[in-house]
Structure formats: structure tokens, C-alpha cells
Amino acid sequence: MKEEIVKVDCLKHVYPDKTEVSVCGLSFVVHRGEKVVLIGPNGSGKTTLLHHIIGLLKATEGEIKVFGLNPCKNFKKVVRRIGVVFQNVDEQLIGPTVWDDIAFSPMNYGLSKKEVKKRVEKIIKELKIEYLKNKIPRYLSGGEKKKVAIAGALVIEPELLVLDEALSELDPESKRIMIRKFNELNKKNKITIVLATNEIDMVKKFADTVYVLEAGEIKYRGSPKEFFKKKIKYEICRH
Amino acid sequence: MHIHIPDGVLPIWFWGSGYLVTFVFLAITLYKTKKDIKKIPLTAMMVAVMLIVMSIPLGIPFHINLSVFSGLMVGMYFSLIASFVVNLILASFGHGGLTIVGLNTIILWFEAIIGILLFKTLHKLSKNYFMTASISTFFALVCSAFLVIGAVAISTVNPAEFLHHHKEMERLQVSLPTFILITLPIAVIGAALEALITGSLVQYIRKIKPDLLERGK
Amino acid sequence: MSSIYLIDYYSNSIDSIIHRSSIISKLIFLVLVLSSILLTKSLINLLFIVSTIFILIIVAKLPFLKILKWSLFLVFFASLFAVSQIGYGLLPIQTTLKAMSASLLMLLIICTTPYPEIFSIFNRISTTLASIMFLSYRFFFLLLDEIEMKLKAIKIRGGYSGSLIKRMKNIGMLIGSLFILSIEKSERIYNILRIRGFKGKVYCFREHEFAPRDLLLIGIGLIILLGMFV
Numbered sequence: 001m002k003e004e005i006v007k008v009d010c011l012k013h014v015y016p017d018k019t020e021v022s023v024c025g026l027s028f029v030v031h032r033g034e035k036v037v038l039i040g041p042n043g044s045g046k047t048t049l050l051h052h053i054i055g056l057l058k059a060t061e062g063e064i065k066v067f068g069l070n071p072c073k074n075f076k077k078v079v080r081r082i083g084v085v086f087q088n089v090d091e092q093l094i095g096p097t098v099w100d101d102i103a104f105s106p107m108n109y110g111l112s113k114k115e116v117k118k119r120v121e122k123i124i125k126e127l128k129i130e131y132l133k134n135k136i137p138r139y140l141s142g143g144e145k146k147k148v149a150i151a152g153a154l155v156i157e158p159e160l161l162v163l164d165e166a167l168s169e170l171d172p173e174s175k176r177i178m179i180r181k182f183n184e185l186n187k188k189n190k191i192t193i194v195l196a197t198n199e200i201d202m203v204k205k206f207a208d209t210v211y212v213l214e215a216g217e218i219k220y221r222g223s224p225k226e227f228f229k230k231k232i233k234y235e236i237c238r239h
Numbered sequence: 240m241h242i243h244i245p246d247g248v249l250p251i252w253f254w255g256s257g258y259l260v261t262f263v264f265l266a267i268t269l270y271k272t273k274k275d276i277k278k279i280p281l282t283a284m285m286v287a288v289m290l291i292v293m294s295i296p297l298g299i300p301f302h303i304n305l306s307v308f309s310g311l312m313v314g315m316y317f318s319l320i321a322s323f324v325v326n327l328i329l330a331s332f333g334h335g336g337l338t339i340v341g342l343n344t345i346i347l348w349f350e351a352i353i354g355i356l357l358f359k360t361l362h363k364l365s366k367n368y369f370m371t372a373s374i375s376t377f378f379a380l381v382c383s384a385f386l387v388i389g390a391v392a393i394s395t396v397n398p399a400e401f402l403h404h405h406k407e408m409e410r411l412q413v414s415l416p417t418f419i420l421i422t423l424p425i426a427v428i429g430a431a432l433e434a435l436i437t438g439s440l441v442q443y444i445r446k447i448k449p450d451l452l453e454r455g456k
Numbered sequence: 457m458s459s460i461y462l463i464d465y466y467s468n469s470i471d472s473i474i475h476r477s478s479i480i481s482k483l484i485f486l487v488l489v490l491s492s493i494l495l496t497k498s499l500i501n502l503l504f505i506v507s508t509i510f511i512l513i514i515v516a517k518l519p520f521l522k523i524l525k526w527s528l529f530l531v532f533f534a535s536l537f538a539v540s541q542i543g544y545g546l547l548p549i550q551t552t553l554k555a556m557s558a559s560l561l562m563l564l565i566i567c568t569t570p571y572p573e574i575f576s577i578f579n580r581i582s583t584t585l586a587s588i589m590f591l592s593y594r595f596f597f598l599l600l601d602e603i604e605m606k607l608k609a610i611k612i613r614g615g616y617s618g619s620l621i622k623r624m625k626n627i628g629m630l631i632g633s634l635f636i637l638s639i640e641k642s643e644r645i646y647n648i649l650r651i652r653g654f655k656g657k658v659y660c661f662r663e664h665e666f667a668p669r670d671l672l673l674i675g676i677g678l679i680i681l682l683g684m685f686v
Contacts, residue, residue, distance in 0.1 A: 051647075054651060056647050056650075056651070075650070079650070079651050079653075080653070082651075084651050086644075086648065088644070090598060091598070091641060091644050091645050091648060092648050093594075094590075094591070094594070094645075094648070094649065094652065094654075094658060095658065095659070095660070096571070096572030096575070096576070096590055096658065096660050097572055097660075097661075099661060100572070100658075100659055100660050100661055103659060103661065104652055104653075104654075104658075104659065105652045105653045107657075107659040108652065108653035108654055108655050108657070108659075109653050136468055136570065136571075136572070137594075138464075138594075138597050139468065152652070156653075243530070243533045244533065245530040245531070245533050245534040245554070245555030245558065245559065246490070246493065246494065246530075246554060246555060246558030246559070247493060247494055247534075247550075247551060247554025247555055247558060248534065248551060248554070248555065251494065265585075269582045269584055269585060272584055273584065273656075274656075276584075276587075276649075276654060276655065276656040277646070279584060279587050279588055279591065279649075279654075279656065280591055280642050280645050280646045280649060281642045281646070282588050282592075283587070283588045283589075283590075283591030283592040283594075283595055283642075284591075284592070284595050284638045284639075284641065284642035284645075285638075286588065286592035286595075286596075287592045287593075287595035287596040287598075287599050287638065288599065288634060288635065288638045290592075290596055291596065291599055291600060291603055291634060292631060292634070303631070320584070320585060320588055321588070323585075324585070324588055324589055324592055327589075328589075328592070328593070330562065331562055331565075331566045331574075332459065332460060332463060332566065333526050333527060333529055333530060333559050333562055333563050333566075334529065334530075335530070336530065336555070336558060336559075337490065337558065337562060338494070338558075436631060439632070440632075440635055443632075443635075443636075444639075447639075448639060448643075
């Protein structure tokens with residue numbers, strides 16, 4: 001039996017303005033080396049679930065384990081092993097230049113300059129974004145920003161990759177490159193990937209396991225094959 | 240409030256002491272806040288907000304600073320850093336002399352400190368966030384207007400200094416009241432306006448993010 | 457606000473010998489020339505400094521008239537002081553020229569130096585200070601993009617045409633939304649910084665290697681400073 005990387009059981013979170021978001025229904029379990037697609041309409045609770053996994057939110061009720069630890073209590077330990085790409089990529093790019101941004105996490109984690117340089121050069125070559133390296137993030141297109149954010153997440157060589165609508169602004173060709181890259185990383189380095197999206201074709205192209213989240217309830221868990229067989233997609237796409 | 244005095248107008252000892260005071264307090268502040276990384280993004284956001292509101296046209300010759308408000312958000316130490324960065328960026332874009340950065344930092348920080356202290360004191364007497372924040376802001380800005388008037392009064396000595404001309408001192412007696420007469424009403428109207436805005440913002444914060452105000456303390 | 461967009465664009469997109477000069481040489485140049493401007497009492501020296509900066513603006517391929525226009529913002533304030541100096545010989549002209557040359561000098565530096573280079577210098581003094589600078593500049597544009605859209609919407613929908621009270625109300629709404637936006641953004645960005653391992657320093661890899669071309673600005677700066685003693 002494969003190691004459980006993420007395990008979430010019926011979460012409830014109360015935001016400071018008293019808004020309650022719960023993610024209940026079936027348990028959300030991700031095993032090592034698995035590619036999970038979390039699909040659901042806007043406002044279904046995908047981001048809330050991901051924020052709990054990363055340790056940004058503290059569950060008011062329910063249980064969550066990432067690498068066997070509570071991510072909120074062990075934030076630093078857990079987050080060091082996770083690469084994250086958020087929906088609003090503009091806010092994610094912090095470094096003054098693309099190169100600086102990709103080097104941001106490894107430098108903060110105290111890696112040597114030589115090692116950081118090696119890793120950054122490697123990742124920008126692999127993602128074919130060498131031409132962007134000296135640019136200022138503000139001047140990049142939406143798709144380019146997304147690629148830089150993905151590079152910034154991959155450069156720390158994470159065990160778990162959490163992607164919140166990470167491929168949504170990319171053109172078809174870039175999307176293909178990224179999916180190929182994720183599949184390769186998953187195969188070669190056994191990286192576990194959780195991708196939240198509302199694009200149905202990502203299930204076909206990418207998923208080992210599909211979770212369907214609707215109005216805070218995990219309604220379905222299964223293989224993509226079964227997912228399409230049961231025509232669950234039609235319920236989602238109508239939103 | 241800040242002063243738009245170009246380079247070369249004020250005597251060196253005057254703007255130099257502005258820098259000296261700023262650097263001394265900045266050094267202490269940076270040392271004290273070395274490990275407090277939590278407030279860095281919020282302070283940076285306040286700097287950005289201040290820079291933007293300063294460029295919003297209001298239709299009267301006054302612009303909002305939000306110095307007291309950002310002081311309440313980030314606290315006394317970080318509001319000094321914010322004041323310095325705001326003025327440095329403004330100067331580098333040609334909105335004030337580089338030599339005046341030190342003095343303007345002190346003025347903005349002064350507003351923030353008075354605002355924070357008044358807010359804390361008034362808050363003990365009343366829990367009405369709108370009223371306490373508005374009154375604190377208003378008085379802080381009026382106090383700072385007097386500080387600016389004082390600074391300009393001292394700086395007006397400049398031509399006499401250059402030419403060792405004592406007539407200038409006589410002229411100063413006349414021009415200063417005129418200057419106050421023009422500046423003070425605008426400052427008071429502006430302070431009232433900013434007080435209302437700060438009051439509303441603080442009240443709003445109290446509703447949506449009460450922890451932010453606590454952090455500022 | 458558009459001037460900041462343009463300044464950022466000029467510093468990042470134009471290529472000239474001044475743009476390529478290192479930040480160190482530009483800072484030395486700034487200190488040398490600014491000291492000369494502040495210390496000089498000679499009109500000829502000031503005229504020489506202003507003309508040199510004019511030439512450098514042209515060499516830097518910057519739009520001359522635009523830069524001149526921006527410098528007039530401070531010249532206007534200088535003229536207020538200059539008026540009070542009428543009767544003291546050439547002093548009013550000197551005051552105006554001093555303000556103009558200092559302002560042009562700042563604009564020359566800022567329009568030829570990408571912001572990471574400027575702020576990275578502060579990393580040597582304090583990482584907290586430099587981080588706030590880097591982040592505030594980044595946030596400034598993030599907010600500005602959204603606020604410009606809102607400002608346009610207010611204008612298009614007649615928000616600036618009513619009475620003063622109505623205008624104030626609209627401005628209040630704008631500031632309110634700016635504020636909500638900024639708080640939400642700073643919360644999200646704080647989370648992102650935590651995830652990305654932020655420990656209080658925004659790293660910036662900039663080579664500050666000295667090249668022969670750097671001597672150009674330092675040389676000009678020295679000539680200007682020495683010119684004071686001639």
C-alpha cells in the first residue's frame with residue numbers, strides 16, 4: 001500500500017467575517033506519486049481545501065494530515081516539501097526579476113548561491129523560459145507569469161505539488177509543455193500532484209484520480225475512466 | 240502632510256539635521272524590527288497605498304496621506320520605515336527634492352505618532368472606533384501643519400543667510416502670518432477630510448479584520 | 457500616475473550607455489553633481505551643470521521634452537521661493553536653476569536605472585528596508601493597474617462632473633475599494649511569502665562589476681565638481 005501524503009476528513013473553516021466553508025462528504029486522500037485532479041465550480045471549496053493542505057488555514061473542525069503531520073501546526077516543516085502555484089499568479093511573483101523570483105525560495109531556505117544558480121538555470125531551461133530570465137515580472141504576459149510561478153514552485157524540488165488553476169491562462173502549446181513536464185516529474189521523481197481546476201479536459205489529460213467537489217461536499221472519487229463513464233462532467237459544466 | 244521644497248532652497252544645516260534625525264531613528268527602528276517579518280508585506284502595502292492616494296486628484300490643493308491610518312495599521316516603528324520609503328520614492332520621481340526626504344519623513348512620522356498615541360488614549364475613554372480614529376487623525380494633522388509652518392518659517396531665513404542681509408528678517412515678520420493665513424485653512428479642511436476617511440477605514444477594519452488593529456498596537 | 461509608468465518603462469526598455477552604466481557609478485555621479493548644485497553660488501556653474509544633464513538625457517535616448525516637463529513640477533515650487541528673493545540680484549534665477557538641475561539629475565538617474573538595481577543597494581544597509589522597498593514598488597503597480605481602471609470608470613460615468621460633495625463621495629468610494637483591495641492583497645501575499653520561505657530578505661542578483669564605461673559618468677561628475685573651484 002502506497003504512503004498517504006495527504007488525508008483530509010470533513011473540514012470546516014470559519015473565516016474572520018464568520019463565513020463558514022466546509023469540505024465534507026468523502027475523505028480526500030492522496031498517495032505518494034499520485035496525480036489528483038480536484039474539479040468543481042467556482043466557490044465549491046477547492047481553494048479552501050488547498051489552503052488547508054498547505055497549512056494556511058486552521059480547521060475549526062475535522063482532521064488533516066500532510067506527510068503525517070498537521071500542516072497548520074508544523075507549517076515550516078510541511079511547506080518546505082510543497083511547491084505551490086496559486087490562481088492569482090500576479091501576487092505570487094515577488095522577486096525583482098524573473099531570475100530573482102525563481103531563486104526566491106531556495107535562497108530563503110539557505111541553499112548555497114552555487115546550488116541556487118544551478119537549480120534556477122536547470123528549471124528555466126526545462127520550462128523553455130530562458131528568454132525571460134532578466135525580465136521584470138510586471139512586463140510579462142499572463143501565461144509567462146504562470147510559467148515563472150511554476151518554475152518558482154518546482155525549483156525547490158518539492159515532494160508534493162499543489163496547483164490551484166495553475167494552467168488556466170496558458171496557451172495550448174504552453175499547457176502541453178507544462179503537462180508533459182508535470183507527468184515527467186511525476187514519473188521520474190515520484191512527485192505527488194494535486195491540481196484544482198474547473199476545466200474538464202484536465203481530467204482526461206492528467207488525472208490518476210478525480211475528486212469532484214460541489215458546494216463544499218466531495219461528491220465523487222474515482223478514476224477518470226469511471227468519471228467519464230458516469231457522465232459526472234455534465235453536472236459540473238453547467239455551473 | 241509633506242513639503243514640496245526643491246533642492247537648493249533650504250540651508251544645508253537644516254535639511255542635514257532632518258536627515259540626521261531620520262537616520263538615527265531609522266537605525267534604531269531597523270534594529271528593533273529586524274526579526275518582525277510579519278509586518279513587512281503590510282508596511283509595503285501601506286507605502287503603495289499612500290503613494291497612490293497622494294496622487295488622487297481631489298479638486299482642492301491638498302492630498303490625502305493616510306499617514307495616521309497606516310500608523311494605526313503597522314505601528315510606530317514600521318510607520319517610520321513607511322514614511323521614509325514613501326518620501327524617498329516621491330523624491331526619486333521628482334515630487335520633492337532629495338534633500339527634503341529627511342524632513343518630510345519626520346513630518347509624516349510625527350503625524351503617525353501623534354495619531355497613534357491619541358487613538359490609544361481616546362480608545363480607553365470610548366470604544367467608538369470611528370470617532371476616536373477621526374479625532375486622533377484630525378489633531379495629528381493639525382499639529383503637523385504647525386510643524387510644517389515652523390519648518391517653512393525657519394527655511395525662509397535662507398536668502399538672508401546667503402547674502403548676510405538683515406532686511407530679510409524684517410520681511411519674514413510680514414510673510415509668515417500671510418503664509419499661515421493661506422496654509423492653515425487648507426490644512427484644516429484637508430485634516431477634516433482625512434479624519435473622516437481614516438475614521439471610516441478604521442471602523443471598517445474593526446469589522447472585517449479586527450486583528451490588524453491589534454497588530455498595529 | 458502615468459509618469460511613474462513611463463519612468464519604469466524608460467528605465468527598463470531603453471538601452472544606452474547611461475542605462476548600461478553600473479548603479480555604483482550612477483550613485484557616485486549623483487553625489488558629485490548634487491553636491492555641486494547645492495554648494496555652488498555661481499550662475500555659470502549652474503548653467504554648465506544643467507547643460508551637461510541635458511546632453512546626458514539626450515545620450516540616454518530619453519524623451520527630452522517629457523523629462524523637462526516633469527522637472528517643472530519642482531521648478532514651479534522653486535519659483536514661489538524665487539519670487540520672494542526678487543531684489544537680491546541673481547538669487548531668484550539661481551534658486552530656480554538649482555531646483556531644475558537637481559530635479560533633472562534625479563530624473564536622469566531614475567529613468568536610466570531599473571528599480572531592482574536601486575533597491576538592491578539598500579539590501580546592504582537593511583534587508584527589512586530593502587524588502588519593504590521591493591515589495592511596495594511591486595504592490596504599487598499591482599494596485600495602480602486596478603485603481604486606474606476604477607478611476608476611468610468613475611470618469612466615464614460622470615463621477616468628476618458633479619458637485620464637490622458628490623466628487624468627494626466618489627473619491628471616498630475609490631479609496632475605500634483601494635483599501636479593501638490592498639488589505640486582501642497584503643494578506644494573500646503574506647501567505648505566499650510564508651509558503652515561499654520568506655525570512656525577511658528579497659534577494660536580488662545584480663552584478664555590480666565595474667566596466668570602463670562607468671568612468672564616463674564618474675569623470676563627468678568630477679569635472680562638474682572641480683568646475684566649482686575654477
